[in-house]
Amino acid sequence: MEKIREHTEAGNTPFYVYDTMRIQENCREFLNIPYTPLSVNYAMMANSNPLFLNIIKQAGLKIFVNSLLHLEMALNFNFRGDEIIFAASAMDELTMRQVKSSGAKLVLDSIGQLELWQSLFPDTGIGIRCNIGELVIPRKTTGGYFIGNQSRLGLTMDSINNLKGNPCISGLHIYVGTNISEIDYFLDCYKHILNLAEFFPKLEFIDFGGGFGSGEKVKKRFNIHAYGRKVTELMNDITSISGRKISLILEPGRIIGADAGYFVCKITDIKMRNNQQLIGVNASSVQFPRPLFYPDSAYHPISIVSRNNTASDKTGRLSSIYGCSTYSRDYLARDVELPQAHIGDIVILGHAGSYCSTAHTSFLGFPKAEEYFI
Numbered sequence: 001m002e003k004i005r006e007h008t009e010a011g012n013t014p015f016y017v018y019d020t021m022r023i024q025e026n027c028r029e030f031l032n033i034p035y036t037p038l039s040v041n042y043a044m045m046a047n048s049n050p051l052f053l054n055i056i057k058q059a060g061l062k063i064f065v066n067s068l069l070h071l072e073m074a075l076n077f078n079f080r081g082d083e084i085i086f087a088a089s090a091m092d093e094l095t096m097r098q099v100k101s102s103g104a105k106l107v108l109d110s111i112g113q114l115e116l117w118q119s120l121f122p123d124t125g126i127g128i129r130c131n132i133g134e135l136v137i138p139r140k141t142t143g144g145y146f147i148g149n150q151s152r153l154g155l156t157m158d159s160i161n162n163l164k165g166n167p168c169i170s171g172l173h174i175y176v177g178t179n180i181s182e183i184d185y186f187l188d189c190y191k192h193i194l195n196l197a198e199f200f201p202k203l204e205f206i207d208f209g210g211g212f213g214s215g216e217k218v219k220k221r222f223n224i225h226a227y228g229r230k231v232t233e234l235m236n237d238i239t240s241i242s243g244r245k246i247s248l249i250l251e252p253g254r255i256i257g258a259d260a261g262y263f264v265c266k267i268t269d270i271k272m273r274n275n276q277q278l279i280g281v282n283a284s285s286v287q288f289p290r291p292l293f294y295p296d297s298a299y300h301p302i303s304i305v306s307r308n309n310t311a312s313d314k315t316g317r318l319s320s321i322y323g324c325s326t327y328s329r330d331y332l333a334r335d336v337e338l339p340q341a342h343i344g345d346i347v348i349l350g351h352a353g354s355y356c357s358t359a360h361t362s363f364l365g366f367p368k369a370e371e372y373f374i
Contacts, residue, residue: 001305003374004264008346014265014283015370016357020055022260023353027059030256033228035235035248041085043210043253044070046354051373052257053077064210064251068098075102085207085249087129087173089113089153096120107173107207111159118168125202127171128163129154132192139185141177141211142297147189160196169200171249173207179254179297181213183227187234194238197246206235207249214255214351222255254354261353263288263300263369265332267345268324277319279341284323284366285330288349289359292329300349302333307344315339321347325364 030040041064042056062083063074074084081103089109099106107127108114133148145151176189197203213222235248269280285292316337323330360368
């Protein structure tokens with residue numbers, strides 16, 4: 001709070017502030033998963049701030065990217081090619097050549113992509129993204145469906161079966177969905193991927209992706225310890241069957257930084273309308289965009305801090321927090337219970353360390369908010 005007040009009084013709002021120790025703790029939890037060999041590759045889309053990347057790199061995480069821009073950033077940040085996972089869809093030849101030149105592990109999304117790769121780089125190992133949705137009951141998660149016939153992603157079981165025995169398949173990849181808290185759903189999907197391992201004699205790695213639940217309302221914090229223990233049991237089973245160690249790759253993204261970040265802005269206007277307190281702030285949803293992208297599911301706990309340290313009325317009032325543009329959907333929070341607000345008070349929105357600052361959009365004309373690490 002001292003740092004938040006310091007930056008607020010200096011006129012720096014809106015801004016993000018991150019708890020460095022919390023980020024480090026989240027990294028350690030994944031690195032403590034007992035299976036070896038293990039590679040924890042942070043999904044850079046969640047937060048690509050250079051200071052954030054430095055924290056996760058120093059902690060021992062590697063990196064996951066899905067664009068050439070992020071690939072270039074990772075290489076410039078001295079991640080080695082073998083420390084990078086690159087997965088994308090609809091790649092063109094130029095992209096494939098650049099990824100190959102980088103030395104990154106590549107995961108492809110279709111038979112057509114695989115055929116193009118093999119025409120360019122015959123007998124070169126490659127990973128495939130597996131859509132095993134017909135083997136389980138797919139769940140719609142925060143970002144929609146990631147497996148099943150409603151997902152555009154990955155090779156279906158027909159395609160995978162046709163590749164059986166292909167010596168160029170060096171990796172199997174799955175991404176179950178986003179913000180999932182139920183460990184058993186992960187495990188059910190993982191078991192089907194492990195059953196495919198016997199198809200490919202040159203398999204080197206299995207990538208279980210990410211999607212670990214973090215920071216949503218009424219859901220418990222994801223139990224990484226229990227998850228790691230059960231995943232280790234699964235991987236040890238496949239080791240016993242295959243007679244060799246296969247590398248395990250995980251791609252945590254949002255869970256690494258979500259609960260370590262806060263968005264801070266200042267109240268500049270208050271309206272009462274239809275028995276609701278409408279709180280105007282000196283920020284826009286394009287600077288804090290997750291509620292704009294996920295209006296039905298984004299949850300960010302809110303604190304209102306008095307500008308003069310006086311105790312505020314704790315009586316809850318139905319409230320919405322709106323941004324300083326004329327865009328009708330410019331809300332940072334809607335229909336929440338908040339105490340009586342006053343102009344000049346500070347608004348702090350939690351769980352803002354992932355898919356928030358990095359998702360800034362310029363369409364309303366507001367600059368990207370500053371980011372501070374403490």
